[in-house]
Amino acid sequence: MIYGYIRVSTDKQTVENQRFEINQYAAKKKIVIEEWIEETISGTVAPIKRNLGKLLEKLVKGDIVICSEISRLGRSMFMIMSILNLLMERGVQIHTVKEGYELGDDISSKILAFAFSLSAEIERSLISQRTSEALKRKKAEGVVLGRPRGKADHYKLTQYEEEIRDMFEAGISKTKIFKHFGVSSQTLYNFLNRCEWYSGKRG
Numbered sequence: 001m002i003y004g005y006i007r008v009s010t011d012k013q014t015v016e017n018q019r020f021e022i023n024q025y026a027a028k029k030k031i032v033i034e035e036w037i038e039e040t041i042s043g044t045v046a047p048i049k050r051n052l053g054k055l056l057e058k059l060v061k062g063d064i065v066i067c068s069e070i071s072r073l074g075r076s077m078f079m080i081m082s083i084l085n086l087l088m089e090r091g092v093q094i095h096t097v098k099e100g101y102e103l104g105d106d107i108s109s110k111i112l113a114f115a116f117s118l119s120a121e122i123e124r125s126l127i128s129q130r131t132s133e134a135l136k137r138k139k140a141e142g143v144v145l146g147r148p149r150g151k152a153d154h155y156k157l158t159q160y161e162e163e164i165r166d167m168f169e170a171g172i173s174k175t176k177i178f179k180h181f182g183v184s185s186q187t188l189y190n191f192l193n194r195c196e197w198y199s200g201k202r203g
Contacts, residue, residue, distance in 0.1 A: 001034050001035060001063050001064075002026075002031055002032065002033055002034050002035075002063070002064045002066065003033070003034070003035050003036070003037055003055060003059075003063065003064065003065045003066065004019070004022045004023075004026075004033040004035070004036045004037070004066050004067075005036075005037045005052065005055065005065055005066065005067040005072060005073075006018045006019060006022070006036065006037070006038045006039070006067070006068070006072070007038075007039050007040075007041065007043065007050075007052070007067075007072045007073075008039075008040050009040070009041070009042050009043065010040065015038050015040075017068075018067075018068040018072070019036070021068045021097045021098070022066050022067070022068060022097060024097075025066060025095070025097045026066065031064070033066070037051050037052065037054075037055050038051070039051040039052070042075070043071065043072070043073070043074045043075035043079075044074075044075045044076075044165070044169065044197065045197060046079075046197070047073075047074070047079070047083060052073070052083075056083070056086060056087075059087065059090055059092045060090065060091075060092070061090055061091030061092065062091060062092075063092045063093070064092070064093045064094075064095060065087070065092065065093070065094050065095070066094075066095045066096075066097070067094070067095075067096055067097070068096070068097045068098060069096050069097065069098040069099060070096050070099055070101065073094075075169070076166075076169040076170060078169060078170050078171045079169055082171075084103060087103070088103065088104070088105060088109065088110075091104075091105055092104075131163050131166075131167060131180055132180065134163065135180065135181070156183075157181060157183065157187070157188070157191040158191070160181060161195065164177060164181075164191075164192075165195070165197055167180075168198070174188060174189075
């Protein structure tokens, strides 16, 4: 099967530009899009909570997924790399119109995948470093990072929600995250259970 995947972040954006690009690409390659997968959702949302997740579940060896650009798959390098790795393991090809990638089970694809993997590792490291530096700066400014009196720990983490989400998308484990913020594992789990974006990733 050949799938066309389209994602826009808001309902103010149109899917037609991406559809046009993919159709032009398909015509040039003399292939036919057999099924379209479209959605209006942020790329920061985990694939499992998107139509993309449903597509990933049914893909089999020999299938092709075409999208306008690699960023349509996700907003972080780690998320994109995870998806590409899954596709390559299943023998599924991913084609991107703008970058001209045709990733499959060949040596050039594996080299490119290695480059993506290295970039993802650098991204994880930078996010971890930024988070650590931010915590040190707040401590130096006299901000109390411990549990506020009379207030549940998981509410204290609310102010760090964006940083925690970035760490998850970069593949940083739960253990490293709760140690970063000086809280218990249960505190982090309680906080995550209140977050809509959390999809229960392993850490």
